[in-house]
Amino acid sequence: MKTLTLLSYAKLNLYLKVLNRREDGYHNIKTIFERISLCDTIIIKPRRDNKIKIFCDAPGVPVDSSNLAFRSARALREAGKVNYGADIKIIKRIPVGAGLGGGSSNAAAVLTGLNKLWRLNFSRKILARIAADIGSDVPFFIYDIPFGAGSGRGERIKPLAGLGNIVLWHIILMPKIKVSTPLIYDKWDAFSGLTSRTPGAKILTLALQKRSLPLISRALSNSLEMVTAKLYPQVNQAKEKLTQSGLKSCLMSGSGPAVFGIVSSRKEAVALSSRLGKGRMPFKIFAAKTV
Ligand code: C5P
Numbered sequence: 001m002k003t004l005t006l007l008s009y010a011k012l013n014l015y016l017k018v019l020n021r022r023e024d025g026y027h028n029i030k031t032i033f034e035r036i037s038l039c040d041t042i043i044i045k046p047r048r049d050n051k052i053k054i055f056c057d058a059p060g061v062p063v064d065s066s067n068l069a070f071r072s073a074r075a076l077r078e079a080g081k082v083n084y085g086a087d088i089k090i091i092k093r094i095p096v097g098a099g100l101g102g103g104s105s106n107a108a109a110v111l112t113g114l115n116k117l118w119r120l121n122f123s124r125k126i127l128a129r130i131a132a133d134i135g136s137d138v139p140f141f142i143y144d145i146p147f148g149a150g151s152g153r154g155e156r157i158k159p160l161a162g163l164g165n166i167v168l169w170h171i172i173l174m175p176k177i178k179v180s181t182p183l184i185y186d187k188w189d190a191f192s193g194l195t196s197r198t199p200g201a202k203i204l205t206l207a208l209q210k211r212s213l214p215l216i217s218r219a220l221s222n223s224l225e226m227v228t229a230k231l232y233p234q235v236n237q238a239k240e241k242l243t244q245s246g247l248k249s250c251l252m253s254g255s256g257p258a259v260f261g262i263v264s265s266r267k268e269a270v271a272l273s274s275r276l277g278k279g280r281m282p283f284k285i286f287a288a289k290t291v
Helices: 068-080 102-117 124-134 138-142 181-190 201-210 213-219 225-231 234-244 266-276
Strands: 004-021 027-047 052-055 085-091 147-151 156-159 169-175 250-252 259-263 283-289
Touching: 004 102, 004 138, 004 181, 004 201, 004 213, 027 102, 027 138, 027 201, 052 068, 068 085, 068 102, 068 124, 085 102, 102 124, 102 138, 124 138, 138 147, 138 156, 147 201, 169 234, 169 266, 181 225, 201 213, 213 259, 225 234, 225 250, 234 250, 234 259, 234 283, 259 266, 266 283
Parallel strands: 052 085
Antiparallel strands: 004 027, 027 085, 027 147, 027 283, 147 156, 169 259, 169 283, 250 259
16 A cells, blocks of 8 residues: 655744634634744555554654544544545654644644545645644645745635745754643733734735845744743743844744744854754754745
């Protein structure tokens, strides 16, 4: 039987504004996603029986029905009214509980992969609808685009037009802690007085269209950063580390705690990550680019 090997990319939120809490407990947000080269590998193999099995030896990744990859396979099977099985192996490189969308990206890779292997032929639009039930960040990864604007709870995606093939290079610092997204949104409610005035998503989009790194850096913004930083001082420590290294501007991604900065080239990203990697650091360091 055929085996499919897929790269499952991480994301950064270059912009994230929480608008309000909704009746269903979720929050309406406006966000700009960027897909980056940091990735997991997903190997999918159809089974002769109807079992769905997850294989992953990274600590902190469940291999039971709470894994989003498992839930994706099950949801796709229900949507397709089939009773097939699959072995899904996840080779983890994206840190877990980081704000980098690793679990969501794995879920999207499984939906796209099994759609092919099981010959279901669902359109991207239908896959995105199934993805939205798995998690708010999953649809972005279904669209196969480098930059997308998300609205609603983040699941309504519009590709960002007019960006050509702009590629940003990043340094990412990941404090060695895991952060729970529901906790951060709950605390946003409690601390909402903390929300500062933020520049609009439009300013960031224009900066991207102009390919101006100073303008992009100035327009980076995330309403959840102050909330996570108040609970976990490691977020500001990671930001300070980046600014001490000469980066003008850096930001937390999603609900954190990973923080990132923009650098001007691959060369700078590699040099900075090896410089930061010297000595004992309470962070994991990654260099990644737009893909
Ligand atoms: O959509 P997802 O399952 O990833 O969300 C996890 C949790 O994060 C939700 O149960 C909710 O508590 C919170 N959340 C939210 N508003 C969003 C996205 C997530 O309140 N837009």
